[in-house]
Each structure stands twice: as C-alpha cells, then as structure tokens.
Amino acid sequence: MTGEAHRGARGGAPSQGAPHRGARRGLALRAERLTLGYGGRSVVAGLDLDVAPGEILVVLGPSGCGKSTLLRAFAGLLRPVSGGVLADGAEVSGPSADRALMFQDDALLPWRTARRNVELALALRGVPRRERRRAALGWLGRVGLADAAGRLPRELSGGMRQRVQLARTLAAGPRAVLMDEPFGALDAQTRASMQRLLLDVLDGAPATVVFVTHDVDEALLLGHRVVVLGPDGVAAEFPVPASRDAVLAALGAGASRLKEAV
C-alpha cells in the first residue's frame, strides 16, 4: 500500500531530472586500508569497508570517530594519508558529481533561490539552460517545495533548506549519495518527515547511499546495513534484519500522514 503510494509519487517526477536513472546502478564503494588525517593526526586508521551497489549503509559512531572524515574521502574532497578509496574499482582522486555529498546544514548558496540552487547541480552536469528550470522545479516538487522555488535560503526554515539540499544533491544525478548527518540539526518531527522523504525519493533511484548519523533509530530505519565506527576501524557491523518495506508498512497510517505533511 505504502509502496504503491511511493511509485505514484515517483511517476510524477520529471524525466529530465533523472534521465539515466533506469539504466544506471549505484557505485560500488570501497575503502582499502584507508588512513585519513589532518595535519599529522590520523582520524581514521587502516579502515577496510565495502559498500555494495545500491546499498544504504549507515555509519554510526561517537563524535570524532572519523565518520565525516570518511565521507569526505569517499567524496574525493580529502586525500588519504595512506591506503585508498575505490569507486567501481577505480581509484578516487578527486570530487565528482557521481559521488555527491549532502551536508548537515548551510551548504546552499545563499544568493541563489531554492530553484537556482537546484539548477546549479543541473548546470554543472551540462543540462541545457532551457531544461534546467523545469527539471529543477520537478525536483523541488518531489521534496514538496514547489511553492518555495523563488525563495532565498534565508527565507526558508532549516527543514526546508535541507529539502532543497536533498533536491540539489539528487539533481546532480549521483550514483552514490554521501550524507553527513543531513537531518542532525532538525527537530524530531521534521526529521521523521525528511527520513520518509529520503526513502521515497531513493525508491527507484538505485544509488548507493552512505549515511552518517549518531541516531540509532535513524540508522535502523534507513539502513540496509549498519556499521559502527570505532577508533580502530569498523568496531561492529549489523545487517538490518527487517526489510525496509516491512518497516514502512509497520509505520503505516502514521507514515502517510507524515508524507502529507511534507
């Protein structure tokens, strides 16, 4: 029932927004004996981690355990001290729209309206100017912000800004979405609706997701697999036993009410 509702919502999505979605698959990401650090101090040491194509991997861990640092390395924003990051078997040497990073907050360009922020992602991947506007509005529609397209970030609430950022991240057409506590700064209710929205939007967009959080409930709700990061690499690893659909079904009426609130 809920699944049907998803597909319905997805049917309304703009085709320009996700032109190769059907044909593409998520990236396989791999960290190999990965050591990361800033200025001689290592934050991640000798980490081995595999993320399967299309998997939603949630990384949990205490603050300072290197979760965000690991994401920056996957994104190609941080060079490893030693070891490496592989995407589909190829060494990652820099950032690319294939691996889009969604930040905790304030990553929107404040001089661009919501629509123009989403258009930026489309422009950077070479979507022709006249198609950008429609595609951007389509993405904003999917995150429930069609009416706020002309507003500047400072005129949006924190939750709305994160929805714009989600739209912008996905509009880049990434094959891996790296999410750095994207809902961490939101209140519980907004967070719940964002989590639903994320699952909704990812449904049918077979991107690999690495999702960093320190919220256990969020991890179990979103992840196919949860790893706990400790000072010496992966401290523990849990497959999430229930299928996501089962969880969604269990959320039932509550979930669709939340969806309407979005």
Added chain:
Amino acid sequence: MSGLHRTRPRRDGLYRWPVRAASLLAALGVWQLVTAADLRVWVRFDRFPGPVDVVREFGRQVEHGQYWQDVTQSLVRILTGFALAAVLGVALGVATGRSRWVGDVLQPLFEVARPIPAIALVPVAILLFPANEQGIVFITFAAAFFPVLVSTRHAVKALPVVWEDAVRTLGGGRWRVLARVVLPGVLPGVFGGLSIGMGVAWICVISAEMISGDFGVGYRTWQAYTIVDYPGVLVGMATIGLLGWLTSASVELAGRRLTRWLPREGER
C-alpha cells in the same frame, strides 16, 4: 517558518525628516549669523564668507563652462582610477587569497607598498608618467587599490568552505568554483572595500590636483585660495563634498542591490 526574516516598512522615518532638515537649516543660520556679525572670539569669522556669499558665487560659477569642465575632469580622473583599482583589487585579492603561490609572490610587495600614503607618491608619479593626467589617475588608483585588495582577500579567506565543497561534489571544477562560489560570495566584503576606496580616492584626487593639476575641482579650489577668493574656495569644497557623496552613494546602492541575499540586520 522560524527562518523567515522580513523587513518592516520604515514608517517612523517619515516623521524624522523634518528634524533632520531643521538641523541642517539651523547650522546654515548659525553660519550666516557669525559671518554677518564678523565674530572674532579666537576663531575669526570676519573674513569668512557666509552662506549667502557662497550661494551667490556658486550661482555665478555654474553658468560658466569652466566649472563643469573642472567637475568633468575630476570625475573622469576619479572614475578611471577607481575602476582600475576595483578590477585589479578584486582580481589580485582573489588570486592572492586563493593561490598560495601567487600570495607568496605578490603579498610581500603589497605589504611593503601599502603603508605608503598614496599622496606621497606624487613625486614618483611625476617621474614615472609623461603626462600630469596619468599621474593623477595613478595616485587615485593607488589610493583605492589597497582597501579593495585587502577586503577582497579577507572575504576570500572567510568564505565558508562548505559552499566550495558542495559545488565541487556537484561536479564543479576550479573555474566553476571561482565563478559560482568565490566571486558572488566575496561581494559583500568587496563592496566594503569599494566604499572605503571611493573615500580615499577623493582625498587623493583632490590633493593631487591641488599639487600638480591644470584643471579639476581640487586645482580650482586651491587656485581660488591663492587669489584670495574665499567664496570660490567654499564653492570648491561644497562641490567636492557633493561629488563625493554622489559617488559613495552610487557604490552603496550598487552594493545593496547585488547583495540582497544577505541576512538583514534588525532595523535601526
């Protein structure tokens, strides 16, 4: 909608204008009184022209082509120097702020040259440039360049890293980051520098004209002083003030239009 900031129309401003106008008129009245009474109490107003003399002289001057020629000449000088300073100041401020190598090459030169007041460059300008005109523009440029350079560089350094990271992970390369993040992002800081630059540029263009000009408002003002034409001096000063205000207000206005996205301060 906690993130919403809306400005309220400044209705109370309307009631404050009469007070402001009255303040100006009162100052003019006091000026007229002390000059008409030839007041001498340590400061001497006996030879000082009153507002009526100045207005009469102003009325006489605006009917002559020379006044407008001087105004045009000064404006051309300051706008040329200022435009050069704006373009080079922003370009080099961004370059020194973004590239360590460029910073290492240019920064020491700037640090050595910056403390020298631009007006002290008059002898250098006379030596370097074949024509007076170019020297004056050079001095105006030198005056406005450093405020623009320094504030641009600071703005570049202060840019939130997350904006750049976001654009890079959306597939933007070095030049895209420059065009879409750095240049728009530094505008508020740049306009701070431009405002200061316009102020010092006027100081320097007027001083340079007084020292070595053949035309221009500064030259004419000094000329009036040497021939003991005091109303003429005050007309020159008022003209400089007016032009300075006009140009600064234009910079302000352009700045405000281009940075509308900034979070608004609470209304004063």
